[in-house]
Amino acid sequence: MAGNAVLLCPPTHFEVRDRKNPYMHAPIDREKAQRQWEELRLALREAGLQVETIEPVPELEDMVFAANPVFVGYQEKIGKFVVPSEMKHPSRHREVPYYVEWFRKRGYEVVALDLRGEYLEGHGDLLWHPDGSRIWAGYGFRSTRGGIEKFRAAMRNLSIPVIPLHLVDEYCYHLDAALSPLNAEAAILCPDAFSSDALEKLHQGWRRIYELSREDTTRFLCNGIVANGYYIVPHLSKDLAHVLEQERLTPVVVDLSEFEKSGGGPFCMKNFL
Numbered sequence: 001m002a003g004n005a006v007l008l009c010p011p012t013h014f015e016v017r018d019r020k021n022p023y024m025h026a027p028i029d030r031e032k033a034q035r036q037w038e039e040l041r042l043a044l045r046e047a048g049l050q051v052e053t054i055e056p057v058p059e060l061e062d063m064v065f066a067a068n069p070v071f072v073g074y075q076e077k078i079g080k081f082v083v084p085s086e087m088k089h090p091s092r093h094r095e096v097p098y099y100v101e102w103f104r105k106r107g108y109e110v111v112a113l114d115l116r117g118e119y120l121e122g123h124g125d126l127l128w129h130p131d132g133s134r135i136w137a138g139y140g141f142r143s144t145r146g147g148i149e150k151f152r153a154a155m156r157n158l159s160i161p162v163i164p165l166h167l168v169d170e171y172c173y174h175l176d177a178a179l180s181p182l183n184a185e186a187a188i189l190c191p192d193a194f195s196s197d198a199l200e201k202l203h204q205g206w207r208r209i210y211e212l213s214r215e216d217t218t219r220f221l222c223n224g225i226v227a228n229g230y231y232i233v234p235h236l237s238k239d240l241a242h243v244l245e246q247e248r249l250t251p252v253v254v255d256l257s258e259f260e261k262s263g264g265g266p267f268c269m270k271n272f273l
Contacts, residue, residue, distance in 0.1 A: 005050035005273040007102075011037045011064045012056040016262050020089050021141075021173045023218075023263035033258035037064070040232070040266060043254050047227040052273065054102050060095050065264050066271045067123040067176065068092070069099035071151075072108075074132075075158045080108045083151065085122045086115035088142050113154055118147035123271060124174035126151070129205070130226075131184040135160060136205070138175025140167035163205065165198040171218050176267045180222045182231070182247050186210065188240070190217035210243045220256075223265030232266050 011033045016026040044051050056063055063069075069092075071083040082103045084096050104110055113120070120126075125143040127136045135155060137148045145164065152162040165175060169192055172178035178193035179202070186208040191199060193214075203209055212221055216237050224233035231249040233240070234256045244251050256265060 004048070005052060006044055006270040007052050007054060007066050007273055008037070008041060008044075008270055009054045009064050009066050010034075010056050011259075013058055013061055014064045014259075014262075015061045017061055018089075018091065020091075021263040022171055023260060025261055028258055028261060036254070036256050036258055037269070040254050040256065040269060043230075043232050043252050044225070044227065044270070047225075047230040047232065047252065049227055054099065057094075057098055060092075060098075062092050062262065063095045063098070064259070065124075065262075065268045066099070067268050068121050068174075069096045070103060070271070071120075071122045071126045072103070072271055072273065073128070073135075073160070075160060077158060078109045078111075081111050082108045083111045083113060083120070083122075083154065086113075086119050086147065087121060088119045111154055113150050115147055115150060118144045118150060120144075120147035120151055121174065124176055124268065127175055127179060127181060129184065130181050133161070133184075134205075135162045136165060136175065136179065136181075136202075137162050138165045138167045138178070141170060141173035163201055165201060166195040167193055167198075168195050169193045169214070171214070173263070174268075176223055177220065177263075177265070178217060178222055180224055180226070180267070181206075182226055182243075182249060186247050188212055188222055188243055190214055190222060193217065208247075210239075210246075212237075212239060212243075216240065220260060220265030223267040225266045225270060234260065234265055 125138040172193035
């Protein structure tokens, strides 16, 4: 369930300070990261999306990954809403209030959960089915099963089903690294990233499932952005090119190598409004 506008955060303070996932390594070339971010912003605009930005905050080096601090949704009963995240790593805790306030000022209802002792990491682990009929929810490395269950209960009150998926590969520490919904009937995924139970649920949820290799997945091929017939992705393999042709999506390759050093791809860097 994607909108026609996205929120980005400029990489002004982006750097790798610690090791939160297996990809992370320093140093970051700040100038190159800025150029790559500008190229992503341009690609989103050329795909027909309005791009809005949030002011980056000093010392919040991961704030550039806009997908994680809040979950964004719409439901007729309450309209536009956000669910604030509870981030696993302390260095990301302070991002959340800035994002929540950005959305609050723009009329979004804030659905706050009591997540004490649990973790929930926004659109890193919570993906709308493209028709808005349900939410796929990953857990195991960042979000906890308890956090997902609290989110699930809140969404149940809004008549939105949530389907938990157990992640089992640390290189797919977020769901958005292992699953990319292409449309309401088709998705790409890395089978090695999921438990057998989760894979069964996924195959029940789409008419067409395309499996990518673990090698392709660790190059963030499942972390693309679907927008108005385009698939914005940092690399393109033969297998992915074939899938996109089958689903009538045009690939747009944007080099995001500096952000990959922090374990992030294009989907991590935006939040649909």
